[in-house]
Amino acid sequence: MLAAVLLAVPNVSEGRDEALVRDLASSVSPARLLDVHSDSDHNRSVLTVAGSQGELALALESLARRAGESIDVSAHDGLHPHVGALDVAPVVYLSDGDRGAAVAEALTAATYIGRLGIPVFLYGQLATDPSRVERADLRRGGPQVLAERIVAGDLKPDYGPGEIHPTAGATLVTARPPLIAFNVELADAGLDTAQAIAAEIREDGGGFEGVRAIGLLLAASGRAQVSMNIHDPEQAPLGELIARIQARATVAEAELVGLAPAAALADFPADLPLRNRRTIEDALDRSQSS
Numbered sequence: 001m002l003a004a005v006l007l008a009v010p011n012v013s014e015g016r017d018e019a020l021v022r023d024l025a026s027s028v029s030p031a032r033l034l035d036v037h038s039d040s041d042h043n044r045s046v047l048t049v050a051g052s053q054g055e056l057a058l059a060l061e062s063l064a065r066r067a068g069e070s071i072d073v074s075a076h077d078g079l080h081p082h083v084g085a086l087d088v089a090p091v092v093y094l095s096d097g098d099r100g101a102a103v104a105e106a107l108t109a110a111t112y113i114g115r116l117g118i119p120v121f122l123y124g125q126l127a128t129d130p131s132r133v134e135r136a137d138l139r140r141g142g143p144q145v146l147a148e149r150i151v152a153g154d155l156k157p158d159y160g161p162g163e164i165h166p167t168a169g170a171t172l173v174t175a176r177p178p179l180i181a182f183n184v185e186l187a188d189a190g191l192d193t194a195q196a197i198a199a200e201i202r203e204d205g206g207g208f209e210g211v212r213a214i215g216l217l218l219a220a221s222g223r224a225q226v227s228m229n230i231h232d233p234e235q236a237p238l239g240e241l242i243a244r245i246q247a248r249a250t251v252a253e254a255e256l257v258g259l260a261p262a263a264a265l266a267d268f269p270a271d272l273p274l275r276n277r278r279t280i281e282d283a284l285d286r287s288q289s290s
Contacts, residue, residue, distance in 0.1 A: 004101040005284070007034075007092040007178075008049045008056045008109075009258060012067050013082045013169075015044045020070055027066040031059035034283040037258050037276065041218045042227075043078025044087075046181065046258045048280075050287060053101045060089045061112035068118060068168035073143050079216045080227075081139040083146050084118070084169035088135065091175045094280070102175040110173040114160025117168075119150070122158045124174035135172055136212070143169040178280060179210075180230040180264055181257035182238065189249035191217040194224035197248050201228075201241060208236035208244075223252060233260075239267035259283050 008031070012024055015038040024045070025036050031051035038045040049059055064086040071085035089109060093102035103126065110120045127133045138146065138155075147164040149155045156162065157170065164170050186194055194215030201207035210231035218225050226245060230236050245251055253273040262279040 004053060004098040005050060005094070006053060006056055006098065006102050006105055007094070007280070008047075008051070008060055008089060009092055010047050010049070010060060010063055010089045011082075011087045012045050012047070012063070012071065013043065013073055013076050013078065013085055013087050014067075014071050015039045015042055015078065021045050024063060024066055024070070027062045028059040031055045032287045034280075034287055035259050035278060039080075039257070041078070041216070041220055042080035043076065044080045044082070048259050048283065050284060053105050056091060056105050057108040057112055060086075060091075060109040061116070064089070064113045064118060064168075064171060065116055068116060068165065072167040073169040074167060079218075081136065081142070081214075082169075083139050083143045084165075084171045085167070086113070086118075086171045087169075088123075088172045088174075089113070090124070090173070092178055093175065094178065099175065106173050106175040110159045110171075113171050113173070114157070116160075118160055118165045119157035119163065119170045120159035121155070121170060121172050122174060123172050124176055126174045128158055134212075138170075138172060146170060176231075178261050180228075180233055180238070180260045182228045182230055182241070182260075183255040183257060184226045184228070184242070184245055185218070185221065185223045185252045185254070186225070186245075187223070187250040187252040189224055191215060191224050193249050194226050197245055198226050198228075200248075201226075201244055208241065211236045211241070230264075233264040237267050238264060239269060242269055242272060 035048040067085040091106040198213035198215040202213040212229040255275040259280045
């Protein structure tokens, strides 16, 4: 039986130093690096890595070590919420039959990262408490507030030391199916409008099921942005999300962060500029044929 092909989509808290991002990306070998997406406003890079069970846990351990040596989250500035140098490390399964392998790999990665002296919290499907399901609940206030919550006894890491690492912070780990990280820039509306739109379309505001969204102001372009994670593209098609946003504000362009399933782009408006149309399927095909 062939080993399951799994993905990992680790996010590191560095999106401006190109040389450092390249160094971090090189640390995941021998797993296959499929994609790197860096954003200077968010000061964050999203890596997409493919490998079999066993390879990915070692790749994430190596990346956590390199990131922890190179990034000081206590001095980090960027728009994206974060608590760690290696901030999140989800292992992604492409079919329900591979879920067990992904869970095992995520838990192995959590063990390895914890042994580096970096506390690990499980979230999402692997959360050990309902208060840890959402990343936002763990990231709220950043690494300093997380450290205070640990000291106060409100939170205890699932793996690793019982205190936050002074420079590497903490890492959040899960196993999940593919999600879509999707940003929409508004042409002439401000931050207040972006935040209002985000509140309307996200699940906890009565919007689309599985959508997490925040409104941000980008320093580089001066535009307001609605930044989303779409956990279930079937329940929240990109075309419908765009239509809802366009009912409130003019959309300048959109952006996929990392790779998306090909099916998710089927209803994307043909007349709307989209940065990065690479799909998981295309990246895997290319990596296997190279």
